[in-house]
Amino acid sequence: MSAIEVAGLTVRLDDKVIVDRVDLDVASGEWVTVIGPNGAGKSTALRAIGGLLPFGGTVRWHGQAVDTMHRRERAKAVAMVLQSPVVPPAMRVFDYVLLGRTPYVPPLGRESAADLAAAEEVLAALDLTPFAGRRLDKISGGERQRVFLARALAQGAGILLLDEPTSALDIGHQQEVLELVDRLRAERGLTVLATMHDLTTAGEYADRMVLLAGGRVVAAGTPGEVLTEDNLAAHYRVKVRIIPGDHGPLVVAVRG
């Protein structure tokens, strides 16, 4: 069964159609990356699929319609890492990761021993244990991105939605974070739906890609099928050269 089924997804902001009848499927355990030029509606679509925005059409997670689920059930099924998340001042890394256990903490209650253990386990899995007592606003960008990921993993959700997870990082840290996501996907059987800017990197990690332009799906398929000179010329208005690589096409922009 598909982990994510999206049919006819339409999102309007201020009466303007941002996402227009998008269909999209992500199989369980698959990594699908949404690409597209600025303003194509990638982030908006991802937020709607995550249940953060009102939308038209249907979104199902593991067969269940999102709008019929309670907020807590949703948070246990899908975890999101938003683009440049808010960094609460002076909060410890451990406390931040523990916020991921919120859907399991009863109203008026406090974190159980299982919640604390889950946070510790995620910190250990992401090599963050030495940072647990540090302040989130005092660690480096690469470490912080891993902490954001740790909080999402602490939610214990099977579906991970990543909005530009590497946009603030240099290429070394980009690769480190994406390798980490890929490893966790394999170890924990996660389904990943991401939006990304860097086409080559996006193609190297995704099983399948979806190209959005003007809020519509204009191409979908394997990286090799989507990342073509014609597709990118038509929708990014850029001349590119595609070089075959070991893990997917390498996209190089050339002067027109």
Place this chain on the structure above:
Amino acid sequence: MSSRRPAGLRPVWLAAGVLTVLVSVVLGLAFGSVSLPPGGVAVEMLNLIPGVRLNSGLTEREVAILTQLRLPRVVLGLIVGAMLAMAGAAYQGAFRNPLADPHLLGVAAGAGLAVTVVIVLGATAKGGTTELPIGVPMAGFAGALGAVALTWLLGAAGGRDRSPATLILAGVAVSAFLSAAQTYLLQRHVESLREVYSWLLGRLATAGWHDVLVVLPYAVITAAIVLAHRRELDVLTVGDAEATSLGLHPERSRYLLILAASLGSAAAVSVSGLIGFVGIIVPHTLRLLAGPSYRGLLPLSMLFGAAFLALTDLLARTMGGEAEIPIGVITAFLGAPFFVLVLRTSRAAPV
């Protein structure tokens, strides 16, 4: 497996808070126009516990001063201080704005205008006495809540997004409008100036337990609602979108908190007048000292806010000799420089 503990109320800070409150109560009871030995006062306080009967060495007259005059005033100071400090911390969390304070949404301006109206009408009706009209607390309460309701409607009408920023701007507009109306009224009735100002500057002068009983139910309701949301306030620090993705309902929590905090500050204002800065000084100092988590911050703000106002009231009663200094003047004297300090160190003053 885990040796780490989640952020929250550390026992040592809880103990420090309780101790500070006890010390402030004893000092507040011992000093005034007649000074009593603090040891005897402490023993007399123990005697209030049913079944305890110890010899404090105080005369019957001194005990009467203690329990009938000073105790209600000190207790009122504790409640008002706890309300203002907790409301301040709750506003700062709900708005995610370090400078939010209980008077932000028009509580002060609304109460000020309503009280001015009552005093001006009262003076006109009975030809002017020095006593404040009986309706003053009720007018203050109604005015404060009316102003918050106005801010709310204006914010909802003016901002499609119903964001906290819209609400703050609406609060500024409503406050400016109500203050202008109040100034105009005062200018037309200069004879009431003194009475109005004696209320505006804040006072805890009470006659017995009446005010305490009036404000107590609101204080209990407010404290229960705000303290129940203390973990949610920590989650809200990551922003609305992420709080939603973590399974919360941020708008609902925010509005409930704002409503509760406004109710608490309106009740406090109605019995004490406008006492500023407590809602900023106390939570910010505690953030710097005890950490940013609202799970610790809210209960500690109540304890230290209570102690702070009881001690400030002691200064107000004793520093000026015969004439009492309005307590709002003292909190402003301490608060204004502190405010600048918080701004200058806001990198270190997390919210």
